[in-house]
Amino acid sequence: xxxxxxxxxxxxxxxxxxxxxxxxxxxxxxxxxxxxxxxxxxxxxxxxxxxxxxxxxxxxxxxxxxxxxxxxxxxxxxxxxxxxxxxxxxxxxxxxxxxxxxxxxxxxxxxxxxxxxxxxxxxxxxxxxxxxxxxxxxxxxxxxxxxxxxxxxxxxxxxxxxxxxxxxxxxxxxxxxxxxxxxxxxxxxxxxxxxxxxxxxxxxxxxxxxxxxxxxxxxxxxxxxxxxxxxxxxxxxxxxxxxxxxxxxxxxxxxxxxxxxxxxxxxxxxxxxxxxxxxxxxxxxxxxxxxxxxxxxxxxxxxxxxxxxxxxxxxxxxxxxxxx
Amino acid sequence: xxxxxxxxxxxxxxxxxxxxxxxxxxxxxxxxxxxxxxxxxxxxxxxxxxxxxxxxxxxxxxxxxxxxxxxxxxxxxxxxxxxxxxxxxxxxxxxxxxxxxxxxxxxxxxxxxxxxxxxxxxxxxxxxxxxxxxxxxxxxxxxxxxxxxxxxxxxxxxxxxxxxxxxxxxxxxxxxxxxxxxxxxxxxxxxxxxxxxxxxxxxxxxxxxxxxxxxxxxxxxxxxxxxxxxxxxxxxxxxxxxxxxxxxxxxxxxxxxxxxxxxxxxxxxxxxxxxxxxxxxxxxxxxxxxxxxxxxxxxxxxxxxxxxxxxxxxxxxxxxxxxx
Numbered sequence: 001x002x003x004x005x006x007x008x009x010x011x012x013x014x015x016x017x018x019x020x021x022x023x024x025x026x027x028x029x030x031x032x033x034x035x036x037x038x039x040x041x042x043x044x045x046x047x048x049x050x051x052x053x054x055x056x057x058x059x060x061x062x063x064x065x066x067x068x069x070x071x072x073x074x075x076x077x078x079x080x081x082x083x084x085x086x087x088x089x090x091x092x093x094x095x096x097x098x099x100x101x102x103x104x105x106x107x108x109x110x111x112x113x114x115x116x117x118x119x120x121x122x123x124x125x126x127x128x129x130x131x132x133x134x135x136x137x138x139x140x141x142x143x144x145x146x147x148x149x150x151x152x153x154x155x156x157x158x159x160x161x162x163x164x165x166x167x168x169x170x171x172x173x174x175x176x177x178x179x180x181x182x183x184x185x186x187x188x189x190x191x192x193x194x195x196x197x198x199x200x201x202x203x204x205x206x207x208x209x210x211x212x213x214x215x216x217x218x219x220x221x222x223x224x225x226x227x228x229x230x231x232x233x234x235x236x237x238x239x240x241x242x243x244x245x246x247x248x249x250x251x252x253x254x255x256x257x258x259x260x261x262x263x264x265x266x267x268x269x270x271x272x273x274x275x276x277x278x279x280x281x282x283x284x285x286x287x288x289x290x291x292x293x294x295x296x297x298x299x300x301x302x303x304x305x306x307x308x309x310x311x312x313x314x315x316x317x318x319x320x321x322x323x324x
Numbered sequence: 325x326x327x328x329x330x331x332x333x334x335x336x337x338x339x340x341x342x343x344x345x346x347x348x349x350x351x352x353x354x355x356x357x358x359x360x361x362x363x364x365x366x367x368x369x370x371x372x373x374x375x376x377x378x379x380x381x382x383x384x385x386x387x388x389x390x391x392x393x394x395x396x397x398x399x400x401x402x403x404x405x406x407x408x409x410x411x412x413x414x415x416x417x418x419x420x421x422x423x424x425x426x427x428x429x430x431x432x433x434x435x436x437x438x439x440x441x442x443x444x445x446x447x448x449x450x451x452x453x454x455x456x457x458x459x460x461x462x463x464x465x466x467x468x469x470x471x472x473x474x475x476x477x478x479x480x481x482x483x484x485x486x487x488x489x490x491x492x493x494x495x496x497x498x499x500x501x502x503x504x505x506x507x508x509x510x511x512x513x514x515x516x517x518x519x520x521x522x523x524x525x526x527x528x529x530x531x532x533x534x535x536x537x538x539x540x541x542x543x544x545x546x547x548x549x550x551x552x553x554x555x556x557x558x559x560x561x562x563x564x565x566x567x568x569x570x571x572x573x574x575x576x577x578x579x580x581x582x583x584x585x586x587x588x589x590x591x592x593x594x595x596x597x598x599x600x601x602x603x604x605x606x607x608x609x610x611x612x613x614x615x616x617x618x619x620x621x622x623x624x625x626x627x628x629x630x631x632x633x634x635x636x637x638x639x640x641x642x643x644x645x646x647x648x
Binding site: 036037040041043044045046047048132133156262265266268269270272273274276277278280281282285297298300301302304305306307308309310311312313314315316318319322 | 360361364365367368369371372456457480586589590592593594596597598600601602604605606609621622624625626628629630631632633634635636637638639640642643646
């Protein structure tokens with residue numbers, strides 16, 4: 001049994017900006033705590049004010065350095081910044097945790113910054129329902145900007161980041177075949193491109209290839225009339241970071257002018273609600289019992305394994321059992 | 325509209341071992357072709373004979389070289405070998421495709437070997453229903469062994485590979501902090517460990533750390549009485565590959581002696597049936613219309629985005645709408 005939590009008190013303390021309460025709420029999300037419905041209900045009225053910015057890119061592109069520089073720039077303008085590093089839920093780690101690395105920087109003692117890594121190992125599809133809830137914690141806690149970034153490159157991590165209000169895709173020279181290192185999918189999720197390590201050989205080539213990809217692609221791919229800007233940066237020196245902030249501000253203004261904020265928030269909410277509904281149905285599947293007391297799933301799967309039933313017919317039996 | 329397929333004829337040709345028919349069937353799985361239920365029904369009676377071996381490990385550990393060496397060893401014993409390389413469904417590619425690299429080796433002209441990469445980009449949870457179906461194609465086509473390996477390290481890829489009859493986890497020295505590069509999760513999925521690049525400094529350390537991890541963990545983690553062996557290999561020279569084959573044979577005998585084959589096939593079928601059922605429900609969610617003709621999901625999500633409803637209550641509304 002998970003320990004019972006005083007949700008009202010915890011949410012009050014998180015809203016007062018207490019880092020321990022904020023961290024505890026995110027841990028409860030990670031652990032799929034049974035009181036999550038109550039927690040979500042308590043947070044929903046206070047959420048919806050933060051600007052959600054997603055950051056993704058291939059490993060080694062400089063995501064953590066860029067995030068650290070972005071935090072500095074946002075802090076300089078007075079914004080409180082929450083960072084959620086979506087950790088690859090893989091049994092194989094991919095280097096130091098982003099959050100851990102950033103935490104060691106100058107932001108460690110700044111109370112206007114909260115940085116947290118989140119993993120959902122062992123929950124298939126877990127990121128889809130857990131990430132929006134962790135973002136909601138930071139949003140309700142009053143952070144003006146919530147940066148969500150991937151540590152991994154799995155589809156589910158990238159999906160989550162691309163549900164932000166604005167999504168930044170980072171590329172850099174010297175990553176395999178340059179722009180070839182990014183598949184066509186990045187065009188669909190990027191609102192702003194960053195070519196990091198712009199002082200290195202090959203940065204011009206990456207930018208040129210990127211421009212070509214953008215002009216070849218349909219312009220409307222991320223909504224009408226928005227042209228994805230390309231910002232060049234050298235993140236460790238802070239070069240290009242003001243330009244990135246400016247590009248993000250321009251995108252925010254564009255979202256507001258085209259009613260796209262509402263579209264994106266709707267899309268994010270649909271993704272979250274669907275992920276929660278599917279999680280609940282998944283749990284029910286195992287619980288539905290047939291005539292002999294054995295679960296319907298187990299019986300149907302046994303017939304599939306024996307070659308007597310095809311898996312689609314078995315799935316239809318499951319759904320029929322669910323309906324009544 | 326997807327082009328209609330003569331399923332009976334295609335399955336007959338695949339069962340006769342025609343590579344083009346086998347490849348076409350796997351492409352139809354990748355594309356989520358509407359005739360998949362018919363295809364699965366046609367294949368199920370002929371499947372269930374192949375031995376399914378999963379291979380996974382962190383990037384750079386030598387998975388493709390090990391797979392190539394394993395194919396050679398299995399071919400030498402007369403087995404026909406099908407290989408399915410589960411591609412990371414990420415917008416960021418992680419180097420050359422495994423299947424492409426292997427295909428260029430000595431196995432390219434061997435009709436007893438079929439190698440195929442499979443990606444399911446854009447289908448959230450797609451690997452969970454697509455991989456078992458692609459495996460079934462190779463199984464029904466009469467391959468004695470089906471090797472399933474991950475190119476990526478996302479949870480969903482690793483989940484799929486760990487549903488094999490026998491799962492091989494590869495590690496190697498010089499990958500970050502050695503054994504630290506693998507999180508505790510690998511213990512749960514491995515039936516056989518390979519320490520590859522065993523001629524390098526640090527291989528002893530990796531093996532020692534691994535033995536320690538194994539003895540600390542519960543022995544029964546992968547079933548009663550099976551002790552996960554550690555095989556040392558230098559895959560490019562073929563060293564240790566006979567030992568890997570022997571370890572896999574020993575595990576197969578253990579599975580047979582403990583009725584564990586049936587347990588694993590049942591587990592695999594449950595995972596597949598559940599993934600298909602969830603995919604069908606996901607499609608239905610978007611289709612369920614409320615009073616005003618707007619989808620129930622869209623209406624409920626809109627209220628969540630507006631801060632009027634929490635996502636769990638919204639999910640419950642969805643499920644209620646599904647039921648009746």
